[in-house]
Amino acid sequence: MKKYLVNGWPVLLLLIFVASCGKEKSVEEDQGQYFLKCKIGGVDKTFNVNAAAAKSDLGGGITSYSVFGKAVADASNYESMGFTIQLSIPFNTGTYKETDPTTDYFLAGIYNPNTTEATKIFASGYDDTNPFQITFTEITATTLSGTFKGKLFINSTDPNSDSAIISNGQFKVKLQK
Template sequence: MKKVLVNGWPALLLLFLVASCGKEISSEEDLGQYYLKCKIGNVDKTFNFFASADKEDLGGGASSYAIIGKAVADASNFESLAFSIQLSIPFTPGTYTVADPTTDYLMIGLYNPNTTDSEKIFVSQENESDPFQVTFTEITSTTISGTFKGKLFLNNSADPNATADSVVISNGQFKLKVQ
């Protein structure tokens, strides 16, 4: 038994050092610096639980970025905000809107107010008066940030100019780690 402890101490030391380094790195990295927040109607909302910016190379020069966050950590609460952009052009800082007439990119915004009924989820449509738009101010290999705003409509809404079946998002801000 003593021989195992004597021969095993370098492995235990290495395990301790790795565990200590991991704690030190995580304490240096302030996770509070990442956020996804906005105002929906007149209510301030934050979506910092499981918040992420997922990047995917689609091949052929196309790429996709998905920004998503939940309002609470509770698995039975589905309140969340997400938007995604798929590009066939290089991704550069600037303003992108769901109403863009080109075929350079496709964008969608989504707000789930805590429902499992897909018809009660709010999604972007090509609304000319207040289209959902995102302004990307920083795009790096590790971080993405910017602002967003616009109107989202109930998934079953036939009228993209209806107000009763919509929510207005304003003061949207995000800074997330790219994964």
């Protein structure tokens, strides 16, 4: 029996090595396959690190979907993009705007340009001329895809605060279970 254990170690180590390589490849594939991309103020941005979506049942017939991604894997860099939609109606493909007058859903977008100061993070602010909006083109049990655009504002009480124009946004994210 002892001889079997000694001879089994190299095989066991090889299996662990192969399994760990497979996980790294999977993460790299996810970064290429799942993403949020857009122009922010005319500058191309890609958020493909941990790009994903999460679904939550908030109770009372309300479901929330949050989509998010980081620009780089560096833990000290906070640059990220995300948006959330909370619905009291069935979730279907189509366009959802933050300025929709119904109470069927609530939509919010956020962009962190790499800061820990809340007053320097951009968020949707109900701009009538360029509202933040999302068009879901594909909704499956495993992925969400679509486009997004609109104007986000610095999180400030100043009515003349800075803003960021989000254009040419597109996303494909894995729906976490």
